[in-house]
Amino acid sequence: MKFVFFTLGALLSLASQAQKDETIIEGTIIGMPVPPAYIYRIHPRTDPRRTDSAAVKEGKYRFIEKTDGVTKLTISRYYADTHPGSRPPASQDGSGFLEIYVNKGDRVTIISTGTMKNAVVSGSRADHDYHEANHKLEMWGDTLRKLYKMAQETKNAALLSSFLTPANVKKAGDIMDESYPAFIRQNPSSPIDLTLISTLADHRPAAGRAEMLDSLYQLLPAATRSSKEGLSVSAVLNEQLKTEPGHKAIDFTQTDADGNSVSLSSFKGKYVLLNFWASWDADATAMLASINSAQETYGSKGLVVLGVSLDADKSTWLQAIEEQNMKNTTQVSDLHGKDNAVARLYGITKLPRMLLIDPSGTIVASRIDRYELNQTLTSVFE
Numbered sequence: 001m002k003f004v005f006f007t008l009g010a011l012l013s014l015a016s017q018a019q020k021d022e023t024i025i026e027g028t029i030i031g032m033p034v035p036p037a038y039i040y041r042i043h044p045r046t047d048p049r050r051t052d053s054a055a056v057k058e059g060k061y062r063f064i065e066k067t068d069g070v071t072k073l074t075i076s077r078y079y080a081d082t083h084p085g086s087r088p089p090a091s092q093d094g095s096g097f098l099e100i101y102v103n104k105g106d107r108v109t110i111i112s113t114g115t116m117k118n119a120v121v122s123g124s125r126a127d128h129d130y131h132e133a134n135h136k137l138e139m140w141g142d143t144l145r146k147l148y149k150m151a152q153e154t155k156n157a158a159l160l161s162s163f164l165t166p167a168n169v170k171k172a173g174d175i176m177d178e179s180y181p182a183f184i185r186q187n188p189s190s191p192i193d194l195t196l197i198s199t200l201a202d203h204r205p206a207a208g209r210a211e212m213l214d215s216l217y218q219l220l221p222a223a224t225r226s227s228k229e230g231l232s233v234s235a236v237l238n239e240q241l242k243t244e245p246g247h248k249a250i251d252f253t254q255t256d257a258d259g260n261s262v263s264l265s266s267f268k269g270k271y272v273l274l275n276f277w278a279s280w281d282a283d284a285t286a287m288l289a290s291i292n293s294a295q296e297t298y299g300s301k302g303l304v305v306l307g308v309s310l311d312a313d314k315s316t317w318l319q320a321i322e323e324q325n326m327k328n329t330t331q332v333s334d335l336h337g338k339d340n341a342v343a344r345l346y347g348i349t350k351l352p353r354m355l356l357i358d359p360s361g362t363i364v365a366s367r368i369d370r371y372e373l374n375q376t377l378t379s380v381f382e
Helices: 004-018 125-135 135-153 166-186 193-203 210-218 228-242 282-286 286-301 316-321 341-345 374-380
Strands: 022-030 036-041 052-055 059-065 071-076 097-102 107-113 119-122 253-254 261-263 271-277 303-309 328-331 353-357 361-364
Touching: 004 253, 022 071, 036 059, 052 059, 097 107, 097 119, 107 374, 125 135, 125 166, 125 193, 166 193, 166 210, 193 210, 193 228, 210 228, 271 282, 271 286, 282 286, 286 303, 286 328, 286 374, 303 353, 316 328, 353 374
Parallel strands: 022 107, 271 303, 303 328
Antiparallel strands: 022 059, 036 052, 036 071, 071 097, 107 119, 253 261, 253 328, 271 353, 353 361
8 A cells, every 4th residue: 555655656746847847838818909719839940849839719828838948939829830941920010929938847927918029928037037138128129119110101211221230230239248247147046047148159259258258157056057058058158269269260171062071271371251051041041142242252362162051951952052053162061950060169059150260270250240241351352
């Protein structure tokens, strides 16, 4: 009999543990002109999990989410596929979906009145803290959206063209650089801290920043740093130290589209634009036209484009090279997808990613975005 009770107790304990590993999301929809029949839970495009749906019954829906740490989700009235390269849900003004952060064991409540975006979220400290850390950035974004709407209504073309500019991108970065470290120092045990550090590490070059980011990381509790997510962030920070401007580029060898081995060191004496991309990533493929243009403009002056593809299927990779007219560039891959050895070597966590390496093999720019590409190359060659 004691054995029976022990077994029952063990089963109850396992059931309790399973519940702690689950995140429950319960939503309520109020006052929508056309209430949806289904609500969709959408993972980031880098997540292999598929989009899930929940039927809306009497204005209520429910999801049970398996998480291993903090996860960003989109809760949407519109379906969107989650395979890499997909886009956010279709909603012209963004009112049809809501982005939230959840953590393992959370019981989250979402009450949406009128639109999905106009929601009150409770039960997730990660989501609450994310918005607290982003308060200044969200206020600035709201101001920009109001001005943009006014520009559209008044058909002010000059004002409309002034929004997506390098200055505004820099402004957003400046706000994050001010707000995120301040939040982390004041809240070193927040579940969102690793996400904030990752964002800081990703959005700007690491030059002069790696030590600051590591100091923020060291403020976090030992349990956070030793978690799977914490170790991943630590690895990224360590890799960034290797790819700061001023460091020697790490040599590597991979196979090109014709089956030949190509080494980075074989281009010594030339400027190398090292581009990490994949056919499945829409942002990365959108950059290829600009990269091809750079090759045409500066190839005769000593620029070489060396692309490293994070594709896994050779035929898809070769088709992308053909369609994107990249035959005048050098393209390599080990066809291991996101586990590409060079991508791991350089700590690549997000596409696209471009580095510029000078003729001596020294990195001179480590995170060139679409706004900076022409400016960076012009400063070198003209």
